[in-house]
Amino acid sequence: MYQAASLNKAEVMKASRAKIAALRWLPSLTSVAFLLPLFLLYWQVGGPSAPLADPDTGLHIRTGDWIVAHHEVPRHDLYSFTIPGKPWCDWEWLSDVLFSILHRCGGLGAITAFSLLVLCLTSVIVYRTARLHASRTLALGVTYVVIATTTIHWLARPHLLTWLLVALFCRVLDDSEFDELSRRWLLLLLLMAVWANLHGGFIAGLMVIASYMAGNAAGAALAGCKECRAAYRQRVRGYTVLIVACLAATLINPYFTGLHHHIASYLFSGASVTGQVSEWLSPDFHNPRLAWFEVMLALGAAAGLWHGLQKRFSWCLLTLGSAHLALISVRNVPIFAIVAAVPVAAMIEDLTRRYPWALKLKQMEATLAAAQSGAGAAAPYALGLAVLAVVFGRPSVLRQEFDLPVSAVSHLPLGRVFTTDRWADYLIYCDPQRRVFFDTRNDLYGEDFVRDYLTVMKAQPGWREILESYGVVAAMAPPGSSISAGLASAPGWALNYQDHTAAVYVRTEASTANRQPD
Numbered sequence: 085m086y087q088a089a090s091l092n093k094a095e096v097m098k099a100s101r102a103k104i105a106a107l108r109w110l111p112s113l114t115s116v117a118f119l120l121p122l123f124l125l126y127w128q129v130g131g132p133s134a135p136l137a138d139p140d141t142g143l144h145i146r147t148g149d150w151i152v153a154h155h156e157v158p159r160h161d162l163y164s165f166t167i168p169g170k171p172w173c174d175w176e177w178l179s180d181v182l183f184s185i186l187h188r189c190g191g192l193g194a195i196t197a198f199s200l201l202v203l204c205l206t207s208v209i210v211y212r213t214a215r216l217h218a219s220r221t222l223a224l225g226v227t228y229v230v231i232a233t234t235t236i237h238w239l240a241r242p243h244l245l246t247w248l249l250v251a252l253f254c255r256v257l258d259d260s261e262f263d264e265l266s267r268r269w270l271l272l273l274l275l276m277a278v279w280a281n282l283h284g285g286f287i288a289g290l291m292v293i294a295s296y297m298a299g300n301a302a303g304a305a306l307a308g309c310k311e312c313r314a315a316y317r318q319r320v321r322g323y324t325v326l327i328v329a330c331l332a333a334t335l336i337n338p339y340f341t342g343l344h345h346h347i348a349s350y351l352f353s354g355a356s357v358t359g360q361v362s363e364w365l366s367p368d369f370h371n372p373r374l375a376w377f378e379v380m381l382a383l384g385a386a387a388g389l390w391h392g393l394q395k396r397f398s399w400c401l402l403t404l405g406s407a408h409l410a411l412i413s414v415r416n417v418p419i420f421a422i423v424a425a426v427p428v429a430a431m432i433e434d435l436t437r438r439y440p441w442a443l444k445l446k447q448m449e450a451t452l453a454a455a456q457s458g459a460g461a462a463a464p465y466a467l468g469l470a471v472l473a474v475v476f477g478r479p480s481v482l483r484q485e486f487d488l489p490v491s492a493v494s495h496l497p498l499g500r501v502f503t504t505d506r507w508a509d510y511l512i513y514c515d516p517q518r519r520v521f522f523d524t525r526n527d528l529y530g531e532d533f534v535r536d537y538l539t540v541m542k543a544q545p546g547w548r549e550i551l552e553s554y555g556v557v558a559a560m561a562p563p564g565s566s567i568s569a570g571l572a573s574a575p576g577w578a579l580n581y582q583d584h585t586a587a588v589y590v591r592t593e594a595s596t597a598n599r600q601p602d
Contacts (some may be wrong), residue, residue, distance in 0.1 A: 113220045115464035117211035120231050121203035122471050128235055128373070132475045135199050135240040136192055137486045139506055140524050141183070142513025144176065144242065145195070148184025149516070151177060157338045161528060163512050165500050165519035166554055172528050173339050173346040178281035179242035190476050192240075197476035199240040202248050204468060207231050209251040210425045213258055218429035219446055222436075226429040229383070232376040234418035237363070243415075246285030249275060250422050253289045257296055258426055269326060273333045280334035284347050288419050290327060295405060297323035299398025306395070350527040363415040377417050381407060384424040387431040394434075399427040482510060489586035492560055497580075497590055499557035502540060502567075507560060507586070521556065543570030556591075563587045 125131065143163075151157055157177045161170045174180065186194040210230050214223035234247065252275060256268050279286040297320055304316035337343050367374055384403050392400035403424045410420035482488050488510050489503075501521065503511065508520035522529060522537045529537075540547045543566040551559070561568040563582060571577045571589040581588040 111464045113224045114208060114211060115462070115468075117207045117224060117227050118204050119464050119468050120207045120228060121200060122468055124232060124235055125200065125238075128232065129238055132193075132196055132200075132478065133480055133483065135196050135238055136480060136482055138239040138241060139482055139486075139488060139510040139513060141192070141195060141240045142482060143509040143523065143525075144180045144183045145187045146512050146516045147174060147177070148180035148182070148187075151181050152184050163508075163516075163520055163523060164529075166521055166533065167529060168519075170528065172525075173342055175284045175339075175343055175346060176242045176282065177338065178278070179245060179283060183242075192480040192482070193478040194476050195240050196478075196480055197472045199238075199244050200475060201472055202244045203231070203234075203238070204472075206234075206244075206248045206251050206422070209248070209255050210422060213251070213255045214425050214429040216258060217426060218433040222432055223429055226425055226432070229376060229380055230421045230425045233380045233421035236371065236373045236377070236414065237418055242283040243285060246279070246283045246288060247418055247422060249279050249282075250285075250288050250292065250419055253292050254423055254426060257292065269329065272326065273329055276330040277333040277336045280337050280343065284343075285419075286334055287347070290330060291405070292402065292423060293323060293327045293330060295402035296398045297327060299396075299401050302397040302401075303395065346527070364413050366412060367410070367414045367417060374414075374417075377410070377421070380421050380424065380428075381410070383428045383431075384420065387424065387427040390431045390434070391427055396427075399430070403427045482513065487562075487585060489560055491583055492581055492586035492588050495581035495588045496560060497558050500555050501558045501560060502551055502554075502556045503560040504541070504562070505537070521554065541565070541567050543567050548574060558591070559589045560586050561589075 125134070129135075147158065147162070150162060158172055158174050161167050161172045164170075182198075183195055186198055190197070207227060207230075211223055211227040214226050218226070237243070253272065256272060276286060276289055279289060300316045300319040300323065304313050304320060307313040307316055334344070335341065339346070367377060369378065384407050388400050388404035388407065391397075391403070406416070406420040406423050409416040483490065489507055493511065493514055500519070501511070503521065505522050505524045505526070508523035511518055511520055512523065522533070526534055536550050538544075540550055541561075547567070547570060558580075559567065559571055559577075561571070563584070563586070568587050568589075571587075572579065576592055577589045578592055579587060580590045
């Protein structure tokens, strides 16, 4: 009997060691968070080519090429024959240079791989910040919803860097007691100075700081004791100094205050400009990808109210304020999801921590964390980097399935061409020397010109006179568009080429007396 008991004990110990050995190879949840964007890329977004669906990437590449070649930032328009020499503030000039370098190293595949790497790093930062206030499993679950929400705008463009920097700002501000934060001001100032040259979304960083400042001001107004009010007021003063210092850091750019004036004039230009850009419109909930936003919006609204009741006013203002901006413009949806991650995770943790299953889950997480080895944690990173390496080396192109006129471009004659703003970006990428009628830089053209462009696109009265006044000799438009129908029936225009994506119309010889060279 003693021998049998000894054998059973040995078997149990052997099984226990085998179980621990198996657990050592399980990945850490941080590394799983790193892989989340790559999983969503194939499961939900459509594969590595999907971030190239917007030809605006090509415009950034060619602008970066110009900056690298001339060793200066552009101050006047480079691409249009309708506003030649008009002052231009390239608010993403540093991103353009980065895209140009990546394109020279590995083409569009390199830009796609870099964009995916930015998303992977953003996912890790969101998870690690949520982890400060919630269990590992809960933090990962919230991170998944956040990253899935951002998929509505996964395009290889500079705004992805804004998402990364917003996540970093939230991490630094949330990971510090106020007394410690002052030692991290230099980091925030450096990030803000770089951010102002990468993308105009640096305003989001200022808004995050402003939310902390306003939240502490609300705490000071509602505090019940003198010591609490004094502590809140000290934080308000500190955040005020920080936001002023960060604003000053944004002046470190080639355009100085011209950058801020340009951004403000564009954002407050009215519906005639921003109202014509789909990214600036309110979310269309018919889009299936916005289902994740609906989930995040419900959680964010609940978290904002919950933290308001708990007198965590900074999180309340941050979450509800960003939710409001997301409902105004779909462009703000990913930023809302990122800044709301921590308040949502903290609310769920508050509501569930007392349940027995939550305690058991934490014990299991602690056991897994203690058993995991470095090799197990590194495996997902290795897998993710291998996928990025494959994407980097893959010859990617801006393809016709993205509704781009890949074949039609070769049928365009020399001279001035009218086409859609998106297709104009594609033309600039294909031939930087060709000048276009109008492109996606609607902030540069202004509302009066936007009206002329829309008049032509909708074939409204006066469209032919507009094309004639600019000496347009050819037009390329979607076959089912209003302008395509107008050109098909207009005297002096003839169909030169058509496929399922684009139709090319050219002026007949009898109607080109006023034609101007490109």
